[in-house]
Amino acid sequence: MKATAIRAGFLTSVQDLGRTGFRQFGVSLGGALDPHALRVANLLAGNNESAAGLEITFGGLRIQFADERLIVWCGGEFKARIGPTSLDAGHPALVRAGEEFSIESRALGCRAWLAISGGVDVPLVLGSRSADLRAGFGGVNGRPLRDSEEFPLGENPQRAKLLIDQLRAEKIARWKPPHDWSSTARRTPRLRYIRGVDWTRFNDVAIQRFATEPFIVSPDSDRMGIRLDGPRLERREDVDLLSEAVAPGTVQVPPSGQPILLLNDCQTIGGYPKIAHVITVDLPIATQLCPGDRVHFTEVSIADAHTLLLERERNLEQFRRGLESHFK
Amino acid sequence: MEISPLGDSALLIRIAENFDDAPEDALNKVLGAKRSLEVAKIPGVIEIAPAYTTAAIFYDPVRAIDAGAPAEEVVGWFERRIREALSKEDFGRADRGEKTPIEIPVCYESEFAFDLEDLARRAGLDLEEVVDLHCGAEYRVHCVGFTAGFPFLGGMPRKLATPRRDVPRKAIPAGSVAIGGAQTGIYPVKSPGGWNVIGRTPLRLFDPQKDPPALLRAGDRVRFRSITREEFERSTT
Numbered sequence: 001m002k003a004t005a006i007r008a009g010f011l012t013s014v015q016d017l018g019r020t021g022f023r024q025f026g027v028s029l030g031g032a033l034d035p036h037a038l039r040v041a042n043l044l045a046g047n048n049e050s051a052a053g054l055e056i057t058f059g060g061l062r063i064q065f066a067d068e069r070l071i072v073w074c075g076g077e078f079k080a081r082i083g084p085t086s087l088d089a090g091h092p093a094l095v096r097a098g099e100e101f102s103i104e105s106r107a108l109g110c111r112a113w114l115a116i117s118g119g120v121d122v123p124l125v126l127g128s129r130s131a132d133l134r135a136g137f138g139g140v141n142g143r144p145l146r147d148s149e150e151f152p153l154g155e156n157p158q159r160a161k162l163l164i165d166q167l168r169a170e171k172i173a174r175w176k177p178p179h180d181w182s183s184t185a186r187r188t189p190r191l192r193y194i195r196g197v198d199w200t201r202f203n204d205v206a207i208q209r210f211a212t213e214p215f216i217v218s219p220d221s222d223r224m225g226i227r228l229d230g231p232r233l234e235r236r237e238d239v240d241l242l243s244e245a246v247a248p249g250t251v252q253v254p255p256s257g258q259p260i261l262l263l264n265d266c267q268t269i270g271g272y273p274k275i276a277h278v279i280t281v282d283l284p285i286a287t288q289l290c291p292g293d294r295v296h297f298t299e300v301s302i303a304d305a306h307t308l309l310l311e312r313e314r315n316l317e318q319f320r321r322g323l324e325s326h327f328k
Numbered sequence: 329m330e331i332s333p334l335g336d337s338a339l340l341i342r343i344a345e346n347f348d349d350a351p352e353d354a355l356n357k358v359l360g361a362k363r364s365l366e367v368a369k370i371p372g373v374i375e376i377a378p379a380y381t382t383a384a385i386f387y388d389p390v391r392a393i394d395a396g397a398p399a400e401e402v403v404g405w406f407e408r409r410i411r412e413a414l415s416k417e418d419f420g421r422a423d424r425g426e427k428t429p430i431e432i433p434v435c436y437e438s439e440f441a442f443d444l445e446d447l448a449r450r451a452g453l454d455l456e457e458v459v460d461l462h463c464g465a466e467y468r469v470h471c472v473g474f475t476a477g478f479p480f481l482g483g484m485p486r487k488l489a490t491p492r493r494d495v496p497r498k499a500i501p502a503g504s505v506a507i508g509g510a511q512t513g514i515y516p517v518k519s520p521g522g523w524n525v526i527g528r529t530p531l532r533l534f535d536p537q538k539d540p541p542a543l544l545r546a547g548d549r550v551r552f553r554s555i556t557r558e559e560f561e562r563s564t565t
Binding site: 020021022023024025026027028125126132134135136137138194197242243244245246247248249250267268269274277278279280302303305306307309310313 | 332333334335336337338340347362374375376377378379380381382384386389390393399400401402403471472473474475476477478480517518519534536537539540541542545546
């Protein structure tokens with residue numbers, strides 16, 4: 001009931017859908033930076049959609065399995081294999097005891113989420129199995145996986161067992177989810193946003209530039225946020241703001257004028273003005289941005305943001321029902 | 329009371345206009361509002377996070393829509409329910425704030441107090457005076473954040489106010505008690521930080537194995553008590 005990370009890669013951590021209910025104590029949401037990708041992968045691996053999987057940054061991961069498992073990965077464009085056989089994003093695949101899964105060089109994007117049937121079975125801490133790397137708890141000892149490290153897996157769920165039986169001959173399922181669910185990186189990324197709480201604090205030039213000019217992703221980006229280099233965004237007046245809540249998707253602008261797009265490990269509060277908030281359905285695209293990538297921002301209404309999110313949830317619901325009838 | 333979208337899954341409610349002029353009043357209003365909103369159990373609400381003059385409501389738009397919110401008007405739907413929840417009750421009082429202060433033992437000896445001498449020199453005080461002033465006041469937790477369990481404490485004697493260091497430290501040890509501007513705070517976990525470190529508490533401010541995980545929450549009253557190096561050692565073992 002375990003697997004071994006023979007090579008842990010650049011940054012691989014255990015993540016589920018994150019922690020809620022503890023923001024008032026300063027605990028970040030955390031969890032998979034692209035929760036939709038993890039949910040899709042989990043459903044395809046026969047798991048409950050909130051099971052813990054692995055978040056892999058920049059690849060370099062090699063895992064050996066001690067028993068039979070169903071695995072699925074979703075995210076950027078990577079070269080992944082089971083033994084010598086290549087495994088494309090979104091396809092459920094059977095790995096046998098002793099077999100190795102590896103995810104190597106990336107062609108586009110920087111992150112992938114791997115679901116393993118049974119889920120990664122580390123203890124729940126504050127309601128989640130996610131590693132909080134900043135506070136140092138959750139996941140495997142509150143830190144990223146290390147080379148040669150074992151991690152526990154839960155028991156294969158009934159649904160996974162059924163599919164494992166079906167895949168004994170062909171090993172890799174021919175079907176996969178919609179392409180933009182399993183492969184989320186974009187060649188010309190454009191992030192839709194709604195106006196930020198402090199939108200009117202910025203001058204017209206800043207607003208114009210934010211909405212039209214490209215921003216370049218800085219190497220100084222991580223699970224807390226994506227730092228962007230580009231036109232300097234200036235405010236009308238330089239007043240100190242009181243700290244207030246921020247959230248994944250918030251685009252805040254420190255005095256340097258260079259915006260930061262916050263991601264799941266961001267602080268719960270911040271005192272920089274918030275120019276915009278990237279909408280939930282576009283955050284998966286944001287989490288694939290690599291240092292040097294160019295990104296544009298486009299405004300939408302909050303009603304559009306909600307309609308798009310609703311549509312995605314309804315589609316996922318339909319997908320879930322489809323899988324359930326398939327596994328019966 | 330202003331309610332603005334903080335992205336498509338949260339709303340920021342501005343409850344008090346100003347903080348520094350009347351911190352007690354703002355804090356009580358915000359905490360009272362948080363309680364009223366929790367009691368209201370608005371469908372789709374995940375959690376409520378207070379900070380100084382605001383409370384943020386985090387919600388799941390799909391659950392709200394399933395509970396009857398029109399997809400094109402989710403914000404308005406929440407806004408009506410929030411205003412209704414906050415009109416019902418006089419939320420001027422917060423009971424936690426009326427409890428006896430929580431005592432935090434602090435060892436102010438030099439090995440833990442990296443910036444105490446500099447701070448004292450700036451303030452024109454000797455070391456004992458700084459410690460006496462810091463221990464003499466009663467504080468209130470204005471906000472928790474920055475890192476898990478980090479309390480921002482208001483009520484510090486003005487004489488101790490000191491700007492943050494120009495160059496933040498890369499790692500401040502867990503338990504460090506520090507001063508940043510007019511506030512004092514405690515680093516619950518080892519983290520980078522720019523505040524002036526004046527001592528260390530043996531208490532654990534954040535323990536993820538406990539619920540609640542933080543020793544202090546917004547509204548709590550706090551006092552510091554100076555302890556010796558020996559007492560510090562005894563409490564940590």
